Amino acid sequence: MNAIAERWVGSCRREATDRILITGERHPRLVVEEYASHHNEHRPHRSLAQRCPDGVGAPEPPAIDGPSRTLRRDRLGGLIHEYAQAA
Template identity: 90%
Template sequence: MRLVVEEYAGHHNEHRPHRSLGQRCPDGVGAPEPPAIDGPSRILRRDRLGGLIHEYVQVA
């Protein structure tokens, strides 16, 4: 159970975007807002907790 909670906490604080924080994660509050990409781009998916949580990253 501890592994699941630690993995989710890492996802929530280090990756998951929050509307109230300008689509930044809590650990990235001091960072600028992510830029909007106008042209075609790829999206990479990273699975956590054996696929129960998915993280997505946009790659130009």
């Protein structure tokens, strides 16, 4: 478990906290909570067949035939972007 925890802390530091100017005592907690939410709810993981940890048991989304739009959601003030397809 130590290796898994070190990997998560390293990812959090590289992708979030190293790129944000921390301005107060509560700010790092908010940044880490937002990153953890992104990590567990949206970010694809290779070992989980490109699924997020919270979506492992969920069925595959239906394939969209024809033209579709891509929706972008910004997190952490635009530091992290999440993309989804919309019909």
